[in-house]
Amino acid sequence: MSKIVIKNLEKSFGDNKVINNFNIDIKDGEFIVLVGPSGCGKSTLLRMISGLENIDKGEIFLDTKLINNLIPSKREIAMVFQSYALYPHMNVFDNMSFGLRMDKIAKNQINEKVNNAAAILQIENLLERKPRQLSGGQRQRVAIGRAITRNPKVFLFDEPLSNLDAALRSEMRVEISKLHKKLKSNIIYVTHDQIEAMTLADRIVVLNQGIIEQFGTPNEIYTDPNNIFVAEFIGSPKINIIKIDKEQFINSNTIKLFDNEITIKNFDLKDDVYLGIRPEDISLKNDNEIKLGVKVDLVENLGFEKIIYTKLLENQIVIKSSKDINNQLINISFSKNKLLFFDRNRNRIR
Secondary structure (H helix, E strand, O other), rough: OEEEEEEEEEEEEEEEEEEEEEEEEEOOOOEEEEEEEOOHHHHHHHHHHHHOOOEEEEEEEEEEEEEEOOOOOOEEEEEEEOOOOOOOOOOOHHHHHHHHHHHHOOHHHHHHHHHHHHHHHHHHOOOOOOHHHOOHHHHHHHHHHHHHHHOOOEEEEEEEOOOHHHHHHHHHHHHHHHHHHHHHOOEEOOOOOOHHHHHHEEEEEEOOOEEEEEEEOOHHHHOOOOOOHHHHHHHOOOEEEEEEEEEEEEEOOOOOOOEEEOOOOOOOOOEEEEEEEEEEHHHOOOOEEEEEEEEEEEEEOOOOOOOEEEEEEEEEEEEEEOOOOOOOOOEEEEOHHHHHHEOOOEEOOO
8 A cells, every 4th residue: 555645736738727736645545536527637637647747846756755757667556548448459368468568577477467357357257358359348347457467556547437338337336446445555536427436435536627626535525515616516416506695684694595594604794695405405395494385397207216307596496306296386395404605706604
């Protein structure tokens, strides 16, 4: 196991700053997931750590060793790409052993490393096949196996499951989680899929335009977001955001919401604020303090749950429920304790 420290990392392409003053401290054996919209710098960051992209400014330490100027093969880091990057003319064994052969590893050691990796990934029966004879999930296992044979201190995964169908993605998430527990190595994993982030990560980095918006456990990111960007990015369906105008202010820290008075602690109301409530925190029973009736615009029937679209104060409101909906008008309720508040700059009011 190893510790990774990244200090003041920056990267620009021309006038476009892709990574801006990135700082992070990753513990031994930790599984870190990087999430954020396309173009936020996730893949660029992985490439900088692996040595495939030059660093403009900052330092990357593996344990206590500065690795900025080391070539990729000397960093003890293995990367798994989205595209698998397998050699089509080689069989699985040769693909998995290619890097070892380039490093002049002894043949008996190569056989041992490849067979061990194949056993871990349960692909021992595929070693003689060519990539074209494999399914997408099997190809991804081979790509991961090739990384395992290098016995790296750090694994980098760049959206490895995005080419797979939904069912296979779910299966591979479980396999990657098992692999992490078995190898106990550091993993830095890039994805745009929040389900992958929430289920795999020890801690999540939420990136936006090369800047860390929040770094914390999945539960911290979900229940205690720093701002609206984080709150909306994590959660499916995404959090409902309602703008509260000054006309709804009662005094310097109290607002009126549907005949309910709500106090916002430690905040002096001078400008408009935003209220957030997650779809799963809205009940179709009258069992919470804030109660009101709404008109149903659309119901998405997902079988085990229903996604209900309504409107509230000119805002679209989404509700997640297991209850069947047969009426156009329904009663909903939610608790004051489930409300999140954000200031005019969209930052969290705590």
